[in-house]
Each structure stands twice: as C-alpha cells, then as structure tokens.
Amino acid sequence: MLSCCVAPDVSTTGEMLSEEEFLRKEAMLLEEEIRAAGMEHLLGEHRVDMGEALKTDPAFRPLTEAELDALVEAEIARTGGLEEPDWGSMTWMDEGMEPFPNQQPIPPVPAVPEDAPVVKAVLVGPTYKTSKHSMPLLGRLEVLLGSVGALEDILVALQHAKVRTPELKILTDAKKTGGWPVAHEAPTRKNILSSMQWLVQDAKPGDSLLFFFAGHAGQSRDTDGDEQDGQDEHICPVIQAQHPKFASAFDGSLEKEEADDLVGRGISDDEIFGVMLKDLPEGVRLTTIFDACHSQTLADLAHSYEVQVEGDEMARAKRQEPPPPGFSFDKRPLTHKDVKGKECAASVLCLAGCKDRETQQTWCDQSGRGMRGAFFLTNMLAKAIAGMRTPNPSYADVLREITRDFYRGNRLNMSIPSFSTSSAVDLDAKPFSFVGPL
Template sequence: MLLVDCSNCRRALELPPGAHSIRCAICHAVTRIADSRSLQPPPPQGFYSSTHQHQPYYPPPPPPFTAPSPYNHAPRGPPPAVHGRKRAVICGISYRNSRHELKGCINDAKCMKYLLVNKFNFPESAILMLNEEEADPYRHPIKSNIRMALYWLVQGCQPGDSLVFHYSGHGSQKRNYTGDEIDGYDETLCPLDFQTQGMIIDDEINETIVRPLPRGVKLHAIIDACHSGTVLDLPFLCRMDRTGRYVWEDHRPRSGVWKGTSGGEVISFSGCDDNQTSADTDALSRITSTGAMTYSFIQAIERGQATTYGAMLNAMRSTIRNTDDDLGGGGGIVTSLLTMLLTGGSGGGLRQEPQLTANEPFDVYAKPFSI
C-alpha cells in the first residue's frame, strides 16, 4: 500500500497497488497520485531488489510530521474540521453470505443511530455509519475504513464534546505476549475483511480513541460483541462483589504502559465478559433481529432506568437474564425497531453479562448517566 495525503483534508489514505486515484471516506475528495505524498512501505529486513541482486534496498527517510501525535497511527496533516459538539461512529457488520453471518448487527446500528438522533439530539451529519448496506464503498466496515472512522471521531474534539462509538459484530481474542493482559489475551474486533486483513486489537483501539482524548471531552463506547469486556483496554473494570455491590477492579498493566486518557473521560458498556460470547439471533429475518446487548442498552434508556451508571448496568443485566432464549442460535432478541425502542421482552435468559469499564473509577450509584 502507498500512503497518500487527501488533497482536501490532508488525511492519510492507503492507495491500493496500481491505483492512480482514491476518494477520501470522510470528505469524499478525489486525490490523484500526483497530489500525494506517497511512500512505499519498507520491505522486510534482508529484502533485496530483484533487479539489483547484490544491492540491499534502503527505503527513503520518512517525511517530517506536521504536528506531534499522541498516538502512533494518526493520519498526518492538520486535524479535520470539528463536526459538532456531538459526534458518533456506528459500525454494524453482518458478514453476509459467509459462515460467520450475523443477523442483527445492521439493525443494531440503525437502532443506535435512531436513539442518538431522536433521544440525545446528535446531528445526523455528525454520525458516521459503517455497514455493508451503505452505497459508498468507503462506508463499508472493512479494517481501513473502521480505522479511518475512529481517527475522525476523536480528531479536533474540544472540551464539552460528547463522542459515541457503537460496534455490533464479531469479537475475538489473540494471545498477548507482553504480559499486559490479566487473562493473557488481547481482545479484538473483527472487520468485514478480518480473514485477509486481520483483526483490530484492543491496544490499537485504546491508542486511537482513548489516550488522545483531551480534558473536558466524554466518550461512550457501546460494544456488542463476543469477548468484549475490556476491548477498549481501559484501566478499571466494574465487578459485582459477594455482597451484591459494584466495585472497581484495577486492570492497569503491570508493565506500567499508560492506558488512560489525556484528561478526558471514557466509559464503555460491552456485551459480555472477556471469556463470554454475546447473543445474536437467526430465528427471523434481518428486518426484525437485533443483538441482546444493544437491545438492553436502548431499552434501559427508553424505560427511564438509566438514571445512574449502576442503575443502567443493573437494568441491562436484568433484561438479558429475563430474555426469552428459545430463539435460533441458542438465544437472542427479536423485535421491530419501534418495539425495540419502546417496549421490552420477557422469558428465560442469556448466558452473558454486560460489562462496564472506565478510564477512572467513580461512584456508579451516584454518577448520573448522560451522553
């Protein structure tokens, strides 16, 4: 891949081999290769040019940064224009026509957008939606587009901004060899092209949207995926102790690597613990299926149960425990958009517990929930 600066917003883009132009997923400007600052990625160590068999290849020196970046993968160039005091990235992946197919994820994304616009007054123009149904290929939830969307979410944010990242899709784990994970595994999100391009690990997510967050900015993440308990790598995890009260566990890495913010606030709701899986249903059509965690999150808000973060977590867990689990695939929730936003389900239960993590511990019983 070649790195190319967008001719309009100067965001770094990945130009596929042989292509002579590329359109930016954010500002939609078309950049010709003549407008670019292109670099061939350095080849593996020991690589020799096929035309100069005995002469090692030395890559050109990298260009100077135009501004210091708090995280390694930030696109070069000036930050993009602020898109409002409220911004959101919503990603729903169905993995359609594959053995990994999920039925509820695109509906999760649509329902979350509906909630943010109609309940929390997010401007539609400030919501970046990624799913397979989008006509714009740069809005498809492939790895490079998700990375670009996460960069967009936090860049240019200012005190008073409220940011949301919602993801509904597959999650997984990879062996961690640095000793930073208590269970020995990094948590991951699975883009649409994860089988060829790889997964997005929690270290990168933390580095991209957590560590650069400045003071006065609040980010909420709602992650409806398997193994997602600590997928933002936040330092503190809320657990229920033997007395039935929530307490904070310290998950700061023993290596001392900083996993907090630059003064901002990050709170994440996830579908299940790191060693659990999240429910999806294939009992009915894609029009009516949703993910259990997204359903319980929206229902808690619509029912007025989201007064504090502790009340929110209790309501979500209660909804999932009481949800009918006789649907296809061993569990799930099936409802229309209107029913999902205004009413609830009843019945058996699902084997997953929504989790709450944060960059700093706080009193979950006293802190009001707000986006």
C-alpha cells in the same frame, strides 16, 4: 487437520496447574501448532490457515451479490427465522411473570430539541455476508442478520438520550429499506481505523464522542504483556473476498497494510486504544459500546463495574430456568474491580456485552409483527435509556436493567455486561448521558 484443543503436557512439572494457567498454556500451544502449519487468520474464536485454504479449496470463488442474497435468505428459511414462536405456551408466561424484554417495543422516539447537546459518532455494524460465503473454510464466521436492527436501535437510543448527531459516520455492508441517514461505507479494517481517527481528530475539552461496534470479536495471544489473562481482544472487520486483489494478499506481493485490509485482520484492543484513547485531552467525553464477544476490555480501561450475579443464578440461567418469584437486580450494588488498563486523560465510558472469556449471542426482537433481527445489548440499552422501567436512569440503573434482561431474555448464553471507565466513578451518582464528564 489441526486439533481444536491441545492439552498442555504438565507431567514434567510435578504440580497441578490452575484452570487459568492450564487454559493459557493450552492457547499458547495451539497457536504455536497453527503458526508452524502455515499462515494464520483469526476470526472470532476460530483460527484458520488461510493460505492453505486458497490453495486447496476447489469451491473457492467470489460470489455475485445475487448469490449472496439468496444464500442469506436460504439461511433465514432454514433456521425458521420468519416463524413466530408460541409465546403463550411457554411455562414462564403461564406462571404470571412479566413478558420477556424482547416482547416489549422501544417507546416512540421523542422530538430532539434543536439546541440539544451534540455527539460526534461512528457506528459500525458488519453483517459479514461476503466473509462467510466467499470462503467455505471460514464458514463459522456467521452472518449477523441483526446488524441492521443494531444500528437502528443505537440511533433510537441517541434520540431517547436527547442528543443530536450532525457529524455521523455509519459503516455497514447491510442494506436498509429507505436507506441510512447518512452515506455509509463498508466496515473494512482500513475504513474502521480511518473512522476512529476522524472521530477523535481535533477533539477539544467539552466535546462528546461515541464509537459503537456490533459485530464479531475474538482473542489472540498478548505479545506485549499488558493483559492479565495473556490474551488481546480484537474486533473483526469484513473480509473483502470479492476484491480483485484478494488472492494476492497471500502471495507476498502486496504491502502488509493492504493485505491486512483485504483479509480483514482484527483490530486489536491495543490499536483501538492507540488510535482513539491515547491522545484524547482532558475534558473530552468518549463513549464506546462493544456489542460483541470477548468485549470487556476492548477499550483497555483501568476500572471495571458489573452487577454481581451469584453462582446459583448463573447455574439457573445456564439450565434455561426462569428466575424465582421476586427476583430483581434493581437495588443490587455494582462491584468495582481495578484491571490492568492504560492511562487516559479523557473521560471514557465503555459498555461491553460480556467478559473477555465469554461469547455472546445476537438475538431477534419479538416486539413487532414477525421478527426483526437485533443485537441484545444494544436493544436493551435503548429500552433502558428510554426509561421503560426506571425514569431518568443513572449509569448504574442502565447496567442493572441490561443485566436483568440478559438474565431473563438471553438465557441460552448468559453473559455478564459491564461498564469500564478511565477513572474511578460513582455510577449511581448521575443520570445516564452520552455527554459531559462521568
């Protein structure tokens, strides 16, 4: 059994390591231990010896679709996911504070003019149903019941932003009543990478593109020295555990590319940049949205912006205490930090749900009857673009509103959302848009 935390031995150094140095050495030692033990697979923050799991786990077998659906329904019932909380009994409601943002529905979608600007888009929303239940040892890669809601919300956000998406790809393993607006594909590694290539192929000045991902993400040790924290970030495709060749992915009989696709090897920030951003010409606008853990630098951009959250505010959030009277992020300035990013000629904006070192929760929307699974960042983005609090919000206003709502409505796991850009910009200067230069 591998230990989940390996403390680096610093007794011979004669000096005390900083917290960052300690964590980096700890991660390196853990990875070395795992690599020595056998085949490594990274899922979010969890590393598992996949080869050993296949050899020794008698419970391993592909499940039928009916069995998978039954297990998900049982998980919903077990967690009380269909019960309506008693909002009126909560202390912050008794104090006369405004309702939490997840109690406020997104306004009705206005009609999009036929001559509205066009955005070419790829939307990825895996549920990981097969990933969780086909291999018991990988059970900590949780099923994301909010994937349908996340895809619905980003589509609504695009409509509120008054853009058309005649070229649209949706990658999901989620079913939706009434179906999706276009035929959808499975969010496998191969399909996600090919959709990224499709998104940017033949891009020319004046084009506007969108890549959206709501799912699991993780970190692994940086191997080329381009990360300040020594960690690469990656998004997690689905595992194809029911594929007839799945077991062959571990015996060396398949080409690496096919094996990686079947086991759902993460798509790293280096790969994301190389496929989508590296060769985009000047004059193209690309927006990337990563509603996931460890997401701040998934686009590897050089300029990062966030709303300053003070230490006492973070401490209050972690104690699950309501904000003090008069609390507001509305006029708070953004902080700008240059990070170790890559050069990109295009105009690129990346919205991330948290810092690279942070994890992020999914969330349920309480605004309608019952509960609807959703992703917090995407839901708050749609509400900000709809102008629920600030008409015609700037890029900075959108970030302030999301940060405010993260603080108020996601206090169980407070994380810091951010924008990052390919070049330094004034995010207060222009209204938010999915089209045009920043």
